[in-house]
Amino acid sequence: MKPSALLSTFPARPARLLLSQGLLLAAALVGLPASAAEDADKMAMGKKLFTAGAVPACALCHTLKDAGSEGAVGPVFDELKPNAARVNKALHDGLGAMPSYKASLTEAQIDALAYYVSRASGGEK
Ligand code: HEC
Numbered sequence: 001m002k003p004s005a006l007l008s009t010f011p012a013r014p015a016r017l018l019l020s021q022g023l024l025l026a027a028a029l030v031g032l033p034a035s036a037a038e039d040a041d042k043m044a045m046g047k048k049l050f051t052a053g054a055v056p057a058c059a060l061c062h063t064l065k066d067a068g069s070e071g072a073v074g075p076v077f078d079e080l081k082p083n084a085a086r087v088n089k090a091l092h093d094g095l096g097a098m099p100s101y102k103a104s105l106t107e108a109q110i111d112a113l114a115y116y117v118s119r120a121s122g123g124e125k
Pocket of ligand 1: 054057058060062074082086091095097
């Protein structure tokens with residue numbers, strides 16, 4: 001191969017390789033990792049609300065291993081394993097000694113709590 005031929009083909013290859021890698025990366029960024037990041041955000045937000053953000057905090061009355069809480073007034077979530085809909089309903093309506101959080105939490109906060117408690121307890125896979 002003549003040096004001139006080398007020069008004309010050689011730079012073209014890495015460029016094409018970079019382009020296809022770039023496309024893969026772009027696809028990955030708008031696909032799976034984005035929803036994984038969203039999931040992690042929601043879990044972190046729910047956990048924070050559970051341990052301290054909600055007033056009174058869920059941790060005061062409920063045991064949930066993932067949150068490190070040992071409250072003994074309400075059910076133990078590691079055993080109850082409530083799904084998100086059940087948590088959501090309890091937060092809106094209150095139940096027995098548990099107050100309603102409808103007025104003190106936003107819908108997004110209630111949603112994050114339901115998401116977190118259901119997944120951290122194994123109620124929703
Ligand atoms: C003052 C104590 C107290 C606090 C604070 C509290 N709970 Fe409860 N919770 C209870 C009690 C008591 C029950 C059981 C009520 C019953 O069955 O009569 C309960 C039940 C539940 C249930 C089960 C509902 C069902 O369908 O059986 C869920 C889910 C729940 N709580 C979630 C939460 C979350 C999330 C928080 C924080 C935002 C929270 N609780 C804060 C006392 C509390």
